[in-house]
Amino acid sequence: MSTITPVILCGGAGTRLWPLSRQSYPKQFSPLAGADSLFQASLTRLTGDGFAAPVVVTADQFRFIAVQQMHALGITPQAVLIEPTGRDTGPAVLAAALHLAQSDPDALMLVAPSDHVIPDAALFAQTVQAAVPAAQGGQIVAFGITPDRAETGYGYLELGGPLQDGAGIAPLIGFVEKPDAARAAAMLAEGRYLWNAGLFLFTVKDILVAYALHAPDMVEAVQTAVDDARHDLGFLRLAPDAWDRAPAISIDYAVMEQADNLSVAPYAGRWSDLGDWAAVWRETENDGLALSGPAYAIDCADTLLRSENDGQVIMGIGLQDIIAVAMPDAVLIAHKSRAQDVKQAVALLKAQGAGQADTFPKDHRPWGWFESLTIGDRFQVKRIVVHAGGALSLQSHHHRAEHWIVVQGTARVTCDGNVTLLTENESVYIPLGATHRLENPGKVPVVLIEAQTGSYLGEDDIIRYEDIYARD
Amino acid sequence: MSTITPVILCGGAGTRLWPLSRQSYPKQFSPLAGADSLFQASLTRLTGDGFAAPVVVTADQFRFIAVQQMHALGITPQAVLIEPTGRDTGPAVLAAALHLAQSDPDALMLVAPSDHVIPDAALFAQTVQAAVPAAQGGQIVAFGITPDRAETGYGYLELGGPLQDGAGIAPLIGFVEKPDAARAAAMLAEGRYLWNAGLFLFTVKDILVAYALHAPDMVEAVQTAVDDARHDLGFLRLAPDAWDRAPAISIDYAVMEQADNLSVAPYAGRWSDLGDWAAVWRETENDGLALSGPAYAIDCADTLLRSENDGQVIMGIGLQDIIAVAMPDAVLIAHKSRAQDVKQAVALLKAQGAGQADTFPKDHRPWGWFESLTIGDRFQVKRIVVHAGGALSLQSHHHRAEHWIVVQGTARVTCDGNVTLLTENESVYIPLGATHRLENPGKVPVVLIEAQTGSYLGEDDIIRYEDIYARD
Structure with a gap:
């Protein structure tokens, strides 16, 4: 069995599953089908025999959510690449390939979206392994889903002839954009079109050759972004100036549609992109x-x-x-x-200016999360949860005082230089202007109720003096 | 212009407008159509020239809501009668009549539901005044709404012949129960049927005669319930034992359908019972x-x-x-x-045991209201609002400690005999077992955040020592 490095793309922020999926916490991080999030289900599916630790590509604002969800599964990634801005899948896959090339140009990489549902993990792993010889032989392998309806919402992969039951790898003749209903029905009847699931297998060196041939401009920009990447608390931050020179384009457009070493691995199991x-x-x-x-x-x-x-x-x-x-x-x-x-x-x-368009009441931060319980005239009440080991920045506010009541766990509170340990049922008052910090030195989450009072209660009334997460 | 006493019935708790209408706070107290509640709109419609202060008949659990909503309009009722249990409109109207008979047997009473919509208050008042001579002449006058559709959800009043435009009082021939669709259509076509709006005008002495003739058993029970009623903080609590002997029956069934001195006053304006x-x-x-x-x-x-x-x-x-x-x-x-x-x-x-069937998150009490903001393992956070002059009972809890933070107004807090004044941004800790009380001595509402911690956080963990509202 060959070892494959999963490259999981989780930087997107779709809105078609609003209100569950919002820009501040998109669908891949939610448990839409099952107890785990879609991202977690993707990780689990690509863990175990035959898979190396994953490379995760995500956006700046999701980095702590991704790490926390991996941590909950006990999964340690090979690398977490941070895209300074969203540039579609073309640059993201290239960055992952360039990163992997530093250690092993012969490595096999499986590019996988993080927001799809593939219930039969064993059948999927088997299908991926069966495609390895083709990939090792220089092919770019796209996984194609056997369609069971005339779907107009997906792109299609075209085969040379009708798909036989149990068929293996076949040459990929072409790509079909999202069709209209008549075209979709005709393709379903013909039996030689599969859904394009955005799942690809290839070696690092082959995909780099393909990018060099078909998207040379992108290579220059992304190579620089990777070379100049900054290591930051375990994240690899791609260099923003170079990154922004890369075009926003999918790997399908940038590379696949130009390449001639393409194959399809048919997948007959259930699959959904949960697109709406x-x-x-x-x-x-x-x-x-x-x-x-x-x-x-x-x-x-x-x-x-x-x-x-x-x-x-x-x-x-x-x-x-x-x-x-x-x-x-x-x-x-x-x-x-x-x-x-x-x-x-x-x-x-x-x-209309409704915050619900983008934002959840629950706001995730590197140290945990908070939610506003009630907002009134000159006051706001929040519930704050700090993970074990988490620490808020050392900060002060110009316009508000805060009362903190610990209702679970043990908190270490610094207020104007005085450090105290607060346990369940204890409270502390942080006067307006005081320099303060909240930490969880324990092994269980700290749950805290914060009552703020003041003339202005926005999140931007904050001066940060120190932050273990290197935020501004 | 004759003076009429409105008798407003607001003891019902319908569920067809769930989730807005629930047993703990039914629809008449909600602003369903307009800024005021339906009960307030009913009061406003029956205030002013030609109307005496109202008699309000309600249930025990709504007494403070009703008083508070009247207070907000600056309306002082003649009396608020408390039904120990819901017995439909028959006993409720009789109790109001017996109460009014103590001061003026010749008084005119207008019985009105509290949950209907009648937008044209002037036209309605005019229609009521036009019916006064008939009522003073010994008639029981029912107000009938000109139907504009074949409605199957209402009962109908039958006239002797088709209603003419602008017609006045006419003899009432009979009552028709909620019809099926065919019958409703036939009645609409015939033009001599009006919707029964549950609105009646009569003198106190005439309705007492009608009850004595047609419902003598009820009279004995309700007379005793009124005679033995207990005056309690401005409420007239009907005596429960006697009251429970009265049958649960509508005034329509108990009296109207038997009486022969019936008239109809047609009302051509818009009306709705907002029944669903x-x-x-x-x-x-x-x-x-x-x-x-x-x-x-x-x-x-x-x-x-x-x-x-x-x-x-x-x-x-x-x-x-x-x-x-x-x-x-x-x-x-x-x-x-x-x-x-x-x-x-x-x-x-x-x-299914879902609390939402009956109960709102916001719980109204005589002193104000509270709502649970969040409930967790061993903790709960509430927002508590105390009206000016309101006071919670002197109490203690076996299983919980409480933190109070004042975010608005000024509170007087008693804790184990110590009295302190707490103003905005101040907090106090009430240890488990401490005897405590919260009061609002000021002129503006007190808004308080309460964080409870303990092994049991139910509302029934309370020992009351003193209560200005005479609750147990």
Whole structure:
């Protein structure tokens, strides 16, 4: 069995699964189908026999979420590359290849999105291993999903002839863009088109040759971004100036559509990109109903009802082909046929200045997370959770005082130079202007209630003096 | 102009407008159509020239809500009668009549539900005044609404012949129960049937005669309940043992359907009982859409989208004939044709043990209200608002300690005999077992954040030593 390095791309921030997926915490980090997040499920699928530790490519604002979710699974990545800005998959895959080339140009890399569902991990691993000889023989292998419907939402991979049951690697003739309904139906009938899942296997040296041939400009920019990358708390920050010279383009456009050493590995197992709520319904429905959380349906058919919060019930009555997703700060109700238009809804909310378009009430930080429980005139109450070993920056505020009450765990509090240990049921007052820091020196999370009072309570009223996470 | 005493019934707790209407805070106390609650709109409509101070009949658990909402309008009732248990409208109207008989048997009383919408208050008052001579002449006058559709959800009043435009009082021939669709259509075509709005005008002495004739058993029970009523902080608590002997029956069944001195006063203005969400949609829609709160609709038709919380957006896409009501703890989505089945949904939730079936996160008390902001393992955070002059009972807890932080106003805190004044940004710790009290001695509401810690955090861990509201 050959060892393959998974390259997992998790820098995207789609909005078609709003309100669950938002720019501040996109869908790959949420448990959309199962107990783990999609990113975690992807990692788990690509761990074990035949797989080396993964290379993860993500965006600056998701770096701590990604690390924390890997940590929860006990997975230590080979590297976490930080894209200074989103430039689509072309530069991301190239950066990973250039990084791997430093240690092993013959390494096999499997490029995988982090937000897809592939329930049969064993069959998938087997399919990947079966493609290794082709990749080692110089082929760029794309994995193609056997279609079971005339889907207009995906691109297609074209084979020379109809796919036989149990067929192995075949030459890839061409790519087909997202088709219209008639074309999709015709392709389904012809039987020689597979869905393009964005999953690719190749060796580092072969893909670098392909980039050099088909996207030489990108190579110069990304090579510099990798060479000048800054090591920062275990992250590899690609150099922003060089990176920004790389075009924003997918690997499909930049390389695949130009290359002539292409193969397809057919995958007959179940797969979904969970691209919209209709796809989530399709993947999770049982007898037509997809219920999640405290959700109840009376006489509903072909309907998805999700509550993303244990304390919020959702009740459907007499619904047909409805998607409803409830969160404490935002509720979506759409006809299933309009699932693609959720994007448009998010744009509308953004135009209205509604924070729910982008942001969750729960804000993830390197040290843990916080959420606002209530905001009033001149006061705000937050719940703050600090991971074991986490520490907020040493900071002060111009416009607010804070009361902290520890309700779980043990906190170390620094206030104007005095350090005290606070345990459950103890509290401390941080006067306006005081230099303070909150740390969790223990082994269990600290849960703290913070009541702020003052004339201005924005997150930007902060002066940072020291920060173990090297934030400004 | 004659002076009429409005008798406003607000003891009911309907569930067909769940999640907005729940047993703990039913629809009449919510602002369903307009800025004031339905109860407040009813009071306002029955205030001014021609109306005496109202008599309000309500249930024990709503007494402070009713008083507070009257107080907000500057209305002082003649009396607030507390029904020990709900016995429908028959005993409630009788109790009000017996109470009024003590001061003036000739008084005119207008019985009015508290949860209906009658936008044209002037036309309504004029219609009521026009019915006074008939009532003074010994008639029991029912107000009948000119129907504009074949409604199956209401009872009907039957006239001797088709109603003429601008017609006045006419003899009432009979009552028709809620009809089926065919019968409703036939009655609409015939033009001599009006909706029974549950609005009645009569003199105290005439209605007492009617009760004595047609419901003598009820008179004995209710007379005793009124005679033995206990005056309690401005409320008149009907005596529970006697009251419970009265049958649970509507005034329509108990008296009206037997009496022969009946008249109808036609009312041609707009009216709705807001009996279900379809009715709320009908009353509040504009171009087919009924939007309330931060609600957004993309390509929706004949749809109601309500958010009952400023911090919660609701977004509809491509919906037709959908009712959606969002609250932070419960979301309803129903086909409009199924609005009547919300009752069934509430029963289902109740059977599942979901607190949302009956109870709001916000809990109203005589001194103000509180809501739980977050509940965790061994801790809970509440926001507590104490009205000016309000005082919680002197109490202690076996299983929890409390931290209080004042974020608005000034609180007087008693803790084991020590009294301190706490103002904004000050906090106090109430140890487990300490006898304590919270009061608002000031002129503005006190807003307090309470963090509780302990092994058991239920509302029933309370020992009350003194209570200005005479609660146990």
